[in-house]
Amino acid sequence: MGLQINKALVTGGAGFIGSHLVDALVQSGCAVTVLDSLTTGHVENLASVRDRVDFVQGDIRDDDALDRCMPGCDVVFHQAAVVSVTQTVQDPVTSARVNDLGTIQVLDAARRHGVRRVVLASSSAVYGDAPQLPKTESMIPAPMSPYAVQKLTNEYYAALYGRLYELEAVCLRYFNVYGPRQDPSSPYSGVISIFMSRALQAQAPVIHGDGNQTRDFVFVGDVVQANLLAATHADAPGRIFNVGTSQSVAINALWQSIAALAGVAVGVQYGNSRMGDILHSLSSIQRAREILGFQPEVRFEEGLRRTFDWYRQGR
Numbered sequence: 001m002g003l004q005i006n007k008a009l010v011t012g013g014a015g016f017i018g019s020h021l022v023d024a025l026v027q028s029g030c031a032v033t034v035l036d037s038l039t040t041g042h043v044e045n046l047a048s049v050r051d052r053v054d055f056v057q058g059d060i061r062d063d064d065a066l067d068r069c070m071p072g073c074d075v076v077f078h079q080a081a082v083v084s085v086t087q088t089v090q091d092p093v094t095s096a097r098v099n100d101l102g103t104i105q106v107l108d109a110a111r112r113h114g115v116r117r118v119v120l121a122s123s124s125a126v127y128g129d130a131p132q133l134p135k136t137e138s139m140i141p142a143p144m145s146p147y148a149v150q151k152l153t154n155e156y157y158a159a160l161y162g163r164l165y166e167l168e169a170v171c172l173r174y175f176n177v178y179g180p181r182q183d184p185s186s187p188y189s190g191v192i193s194i195f196m197s198r199a200l201q202a203q204a205p206v207i208h209g210d211g212n213q214t215r216d217f218v219f220v221g222d223v224v225q226a227n228l229l230a231a232t233h234a235d236a237p238g239r240i241f242n243v244g245t246s247q248s249v250a251i252n253a254l255w256q257s258i259a260a261l262a263g264v265a266v267g268v269q270y271g272n273s274r275m276g277d278i279l280h281s282l283s284s285i286q287r288a289r290e291i292l293g294f295q296p297e298v299r300f301e302e303g304l305r306r307t308f309d310w311y312r313q314g315r
């Protein structure tokens with residue numbers, strides 16, 4: 001039998017993925033607490049549910065804040081993190097304080113407060129650029145950045161907390177997530193958010209490398225679906241799941257689709273490849289499909305259109 005969620009905590013709940021998760025939880029009638037430092041999150045992301053959630057501005061490294069948020073929670077969705085790979089390369093120490101120690105603090109607070117299950121946001125970054133495609137969860141990880149090491153460490157701690165303290169922990173390895181509310185403002189923002197804001201200004205995008213590199217883009221609504229399944233399914237605890245679509249899109253083709261949506265015909269600027277850029281990333285989602293019943297619902301074209309509409313409305 002699955003777990004029913006009466007009360008949940010979403011760390012990073014004012015962020016891109018976290019806020020969509022909060023919307024879904026509120027909609028399902030669940031009481032929701034959001035813990036967010038607003039370092040990269042925005043309260044505007046919670047606009048439609050603001051009066052129905054308990055919002056705590058605070059850091060996951062602050063035990064007092066965690067102690068305020070945890071009581072009575074059945075499930076914690078841990079989405080808060082330094083999410084930029086490059087930022088973790090530039091500042092491995094600060095990012096480790098947030099992503100490593102902060103995650104242990106979240107797990108430990110969950111244990112202290114008798115939370116039943118924690119769902120952790122991990123990343124396809126843990127696979128590195130091992131050539132085997134698609135990536136399956138049983139592959140040996142090959143982290144190539146502090147970010148990837150931090151996410152992998154999170155997974156090990158999650159497994160340990162399961163074994164040592166019987167905390168049910170589930171890790172989700174996100175592939176390239178996109179959708180409304182993804183912040184395009186940094187050069188290391190998701191490529192779809194950057195390309196869309198470029199297209200809307202009729203500006204040429206910069207494609208790093210030859211543009212033949214491919215990604216597995218998963219719509220944020222499907223990532224929410226995976227989180228809810230991970231939080232409630234009886235067979236999820238102690239496991240790691242890829243969250244993607246198993247469909248490959250080349251960066252050149254991505255720009256063409258976005259330019260077509262925007263009705264612009266600007267040229268493309270090709271620049272140097274990014275250091276450490278992975279050539280191809282593709283998920284196998286067989287495990288999530290078989291165990292959780294996960295099935296991505298939003299086709300790429302549809303997700304792209306919905307995302308573009310959101311940027312076009314200047315939201």
Ligand code: UD2
Binds near residue numbers: 085
């Ligand atoms: C994604 C995740 C990252 C980590 C990683 C795992 C995002 C935003 N980042 O990084 O957190 O999990 O996967 O390996 O989802 N590109 C351009 N022009 C631009 C921006 C990007 O050509 O203006 C290219 C970029 O060089 C890369 C591809 O687009 O080949 C995707 O870039 P990204 O930054 O969206 O995501 P990625 O795969 O580097």
